[in-house]
Amino acid sequence: MTCENSSCQCGCSSNAFAELAPVMEKYANTPGSLIPILQKVQDIYGYISIDAINYISEKIGVKPAKIYGVATFYSQFRLKPIGKYLIMLCKGTACHVNGADKIEEAINEELNIRDGETTEDGLFTLNNMACLGCCSLAPVMMIRSGSEDETYGNLTKDSTKKVLNEIRNREA
Amino acid sequence: MKVVVGQGSCGVASGARKTAAEFERLISEKGLNIEVAKTGCVGNCYLEPIVDVYDDKGALTRYVKVQPDRVSDIVEKHLIGGEPAEGHAIMETDKMFIDKQERIVLRNCGLINPEDIEEYIAAGGYEATKKAVTSMTPEEVIEEIKVSGLRGRGGAGFPTWFKWNAARQAPGTEKYMVCNADEGDPGAFMDRSILEGDPHSLIEGMIIGGYAIGASEGLIYVRAEYPLAIHRLEIAMEQAREKGFLGNNIFESGYNFDIRIKAGAGAFVCGEETALIASLEGERGMPRLKPPFPAQKGFWQKPTNINNVETFANIPWIIAHGGAAFGAYGTPQSKGTKVFALAGKIKKGGLVEVPMGLPLKEVIYGIGDGIKDDKEFKAVQMGGPSGGCIPASLADTPVDYENITKTGAIVGFGGMIVMDETTCMVDMARYFLDFTRKESCGKCNYCRVGTKRMLEILERITLGEGKDGDIELLEELASKIKDGSMCGLGQTAPNPVLTTIKYFRNEYEDHIYKKKCTAHSCKELLTFTITDKCTGCTLCSRKCPVNAISGELKKLHEIDQRLCIKCGKCEEVCRFDAIIRD
Structure with missing residues (x-):
């Protein structure tokens, strides 16, 4: 080389x-x-x-x-590789008021990663975002894989874990 | 007959694409000849996905919350049967949400297909451009905007005509018209909805503005986080070029103008004009001292005018209907309408466009239908990280630039985040300081270090470690940061703290002196106890992650406070409301 x-x-x-x-x-x-x-x-x-x-x-x-x-x-740029699925957790004001911290807790519990970290198996990366602009659906997260984006709204701790588990099972 | 599925970001996030696909599948399966079209954000975000069915006479039936499983019923009853499908249509009370508004900026949002220029033209589109470039001088255009009283909708509320005039007067032949579509304010999404739902209104506003200041090139600085908006803008610009609305010799007037998109990369400070220009030039988005103002020396040192999306979207309407018609809305100092993004603890959240001067409570109760779960209205946050919290006691405040500024908040972008009794105001202040601390570009000491120090104090207060004198220290730091910062970010960063201290000082004092969170929200200050409603079902003790709950079957349980980590799991699982948080 x-x-x-x-x-x-x-x-x-x-x-x-x-x-x-x-x-x-x-x-x-x-x-x-x-x-x-x-x-x-x-x-x-x-x-x-x-x-x-x-x-x-x-x-x-x-x-x-x-x-x-x-x-x-700029917050968009990353200097480290990311997992196959990028979890963009909205931490905008509306999401904060509606319990985005609980959703972050659920992701921490389920995947054992914090903001900016990637799971050991390289499947998920968590990035907290300032606002995804879907405030009426708060709390919201967007999961990106390749060029596909899927947005999940009105989240609860349980529904968040369910989404993550579904992806994990699909990939297993 | 025609089926139109609302596909703004909110709609898509609620599953509108799957709904549209299901309509297409069933329509083709049944062999029907019905078009499935798309439109932008309708505004009733809380009812997404929204589907409009137009019959052959053009009469509209609006269906709401149309998940794919409800599609077959609508297809059977309405598309085949010819009668509106009961049970899925919008309720009368929800129609009020739109009917109570005055829509100038959002005039086409949710009505036309944003990817089809013909629909925009059919709605009167590009008439204003034609009128401006073929029958008005640039000075006349500026005069019309002056008559309208339009002020910048991006935050500062500066008169638009004044900026245009300054750029017009600036010497030089090469000038730029820039649109700030970098909606960085957490909790505001009106610009995204305009970009996604009616991109031509922005393009038209820029062409007219460019003509007025004498620019031949326009730039749209748009958030990279808004891929759908960028996609629709690109389509719209291409269609406008094909029609000759962008490019050389627009409407045979000899005027040339074209637009480029520049995707921003995520920095809140780029809302500041000089920082935005630095970013356009490929630099770190750091502000510089003014003067010289961008109107004299902006993009590549050339005269540059920057307005935000909503400001531009007003322009075609003003030119078409006259400045006086626009000025008839609103108050003498704050004319026209303003779009607000209503969110938070509100029953009906979404985009709301109302004349300036409407009382705050009219927006929250009259349109938004009040607080979620009928809790108590505590405050509304306006202006995002640069704004402040307005308490329920000031709900009669008219929503215009002057009156909102008097409360200590700002109209800003128009984000309105509603809070109820469970929202802790100290935590809100902490939240915003955390945001501005991260977004400070670092150029000015007071902004860079001061916001960090304020955040540390707020953090310790919410953790129950607040000290006597902390409130005064926060106030002192706030005034120094305001004085010692060069740009709007630092100058306004302390506002969320100052307004919460002003109106909710008791909450700060409760945290510091009584070690209690008034809203029962700060985890470290909570105590969970079990009341005699407990039936002894043992569920909580089984779910407790640290085995802090003891008690025998069918007997009152107890929480060992020394072990409790205040996770709230017991409260979450209890079926008898036996757990109280204090």
Whole structure:
């Protein structure tokens, strides 16, 4: 695994980010495109690795530290891989008032993960969100797998556990 | 005949796609020739999924809570039988929810198919654009907006015409019209509903605004968390381009304008104009000092005007009907209507558009039908993390910019979160400080460190470790954070704490001095006890995770307070209401 470009220290193979080539081509000459590039990287790989940051840096001539700064500023970006199912638990005001903390408790009890953590089997990651915008269905969570989103509303501790168990049984 | 299934995010989350699929399946199985169309958010979120059936004369029957298992009944009775299916239709009392509103911004939401420009045009769409670019000068457009009295609907309530005029007057040929669709306020969802339900009204508002300030490019900064909104915007923009409403020489007027979407990446501070511009340029979204204002130096240092989605959605209506017609709604200082997102402990939650100046209680009781489970109305939170809690005693307050600001809250985005007797106000303050602490960009010391310190104090109060002097310390920190922060986020972050101290000081004192949570909500301050209603069924003692409950079968049980972890499991499982929390 060596880079063709000798200035690159990342240790990646030159083809490691082949899927990104068209993205880079599209955005390379448009200034201010760092955020859309990072969004594409996350779409493709599920997260933004340090290798990816180095790769982008090399392609668009922005220092890795700056890319890291942008990637860590916004809540959308993740620097670690996530589980197959991403649980986005709404912690918006309406959900808070209607007991989102209880739902978080249920997820903790069932999966033994806290905000930002992934289960050992790599099946679930929990991310608390500021607001999913379905306030009338509070408390709400959205579970994303691949490009599929499923929203669950009017949750109780029991119904939350049931949803998680159904997914786990399906995957077993 | 036509079947229309409401498919905004709330509808989809309630299962509207499955409902629509079931209609399609049964209609094709029965060999019927009936179209199944989609529309955006109807507004009665608490009744989703909502299905509208139009008969051949155009008469509407609205069905509510239509889960897939109810579809076959509607197909049999109504689509085949020709008579409305009883038992599924909307109740008269629920119709009031919409009938009591005045819909300008939401004029098309829930009525047209947001993915079909023809339906928008049939509802009078793009007439205002045509009128503005072919028969009005940019100055006349600005004058019309001035007459309307429209103020920014994104939070600050700044007069829209004034901003437009400043951008118009700014020297330079390259200018930008930006739409802030980064609805970051937890508990507000009106922008999402407009984007999903009537995207063309926003596009049209931007074209007219762009014409007024002399911009040829528009940018929509939209939350990445709203994929459906982005999808529908993309469709709408493409259709508008095909029709020649976007692009070169719009309506043969010689005016050129096009729009790009930029997906935000999740940062509340980007609601601040200069932070939003930094984010558009691919930087960390940190605000900078003003002046220069964006109207002078904004996106790439060019004159830039930023308005929010709801503001833009008003524009076509104002141009089509005249500023005076808009100004006829509302109060002298706060003209027009405002959309509110009614949620929390409310019976009928959803999107509500009412003239400014309506008393708060009219919104909560008249439209929202009061408090869930008939509990006692305690307060309403307005303005999200920048706003405050208005107590029930001020329920007569007219909802307009001036009167709401007097209470210590703000109109803001228009989020209205209703709270009942079980909501702890100290915990609410803690919740919002936790939010602003996380969202502070870190540029100003007082905002970065001060919110953290305030959060720590609030946390210890809710844990029963509050100290004498904590309330005063919170007040002192609050005033320093307000003075020492550069942007709106820091300047308003203490508001939720200040308003709860102002109106609910007794709750703070109960927590600190009596070690009691008035609302019986803060876990660490609870005591669970078993009353003589206990039948000795042993269920609670079997369910207790720490074996803190003892007692023999058919005899009164007891909780060992030293062992109890206050999880509330016993209260949850008890079938005899024998457990009280205090």
